[in-house]
Amino acid sequence: MQFEFFREFSKIIKVLLILFFVLGLTSARVSASEDSSQDSSEISQTRKELVKAYLDEFASGRFQAFYPQIYTALTNAFQKLPEDVFITLTDRDRPIIFVLAITSGIGRYANSTEFIMREFDPPTFQDGFYLVTLSDELDDAPTPAAVEGIIFHEMAHRYLEHLKEAEPSCEHEREANRLIKRWGFEKEYQKASEAFGSKKEGDSPCSDKEKKQEL
Numbered sequence: 130m131q132f133e134f135f136r137e138f139s140k141i142i143k144v145l146l147i148l149f150f151v152l153g154l155t156s157a158r159v160s161a162s163e164d165s166s167q168d169s170s171e172i173s174q175t176r177k178e179l180v181k182a183y184l185d186e187f188a189s190g191r192f193q194a195f196y197p198q199i200y201t202a203l204t205n206a207f208q209k210l211p212e213d214v215f216i217t218l219t220d221r222d223r224p225i226i227f228v229l230a231i232t233s234g235i236g237r238y239a240n241s242t243e244f245i246m247r248e249f250d251p252p253t254f255q256d257g258f259y260l261v262t263l264s265d266e267l268d269d270a271p272t273p274a275a276v277e278g279i280i281f282h283e284m285a286h287r288y289l290e291h292l293k294e295a296e297p298s299c300e301h302e303r304e305a306n307r308l309i310k311r312w313g314f315e316k317e318y319q320k321a322s323e324a325f326g327s328k329k330e331g332d333s334p335c336s337d338k339e340k341k342q343e344l
């Protein structure tokens with residue numbers, strides 16, 4: 130079976146538009162906190178193997194081939210997740226798929242990703258899938274941890290099932306960021322905020338609203 134991303138074009142575009150709208154970390158500062166994320170020695174060999182197999186199957190091969198920092202961040206993020214969250218987010222019945230958004234060159238106008246099922250792959254997508262687009266610009270982040278913060282934010286939206294609710298809201302953004310911290314990733318959240326948080330009016334509808342309320 131071959132899965133073509135653009136078969137259900139209108140549906141996917143809708144999901145993408147929602148994602149672009151809800152993306153936008155607030156620039157709110159978080160208090161300094163302990164770094165509770167695991168170091169590599171604490172991550173089991175089994176988890177490492179599961180993560181590699183997952184990304185081979187559900188993340189665009191372009192990350193590994195051309196965007197090493199984004200690929201490292203994807204690997205780190207999945208390796209660090211609490212066990213129950215990891216199991217939920219990597220469910221084959223409804224996996225998260227990661228595709229690349231290209232922002233320069235002619236690829237920025239349109240590009241496609243093909244998903245190929247191999248003979249030995251167990252069935253997948255029985256309950257749909259959750260699509261996350263990661264911009265090629267993330268590869269220029271100062272550290273992989275900043276990119277991990279972005280990935281955790283999108284994972285939190287999936288975990289909290291925000292896209293199943295009728296309307297995107299700024300409360301969803303705050304809720305996703307609170308969950309990242311509960312998972313123990315304040316450092317990554319902070320670094321993502323510094324690198325990618327809203328810097329000027331128009332960057333993020335939620336942080337614009339917050340700033341207006343502060344005045």
Ligand SMILES: [Zn+2]
Binds near residue numbers: 152154286301302305
């Ligand atoms: Zn968001």
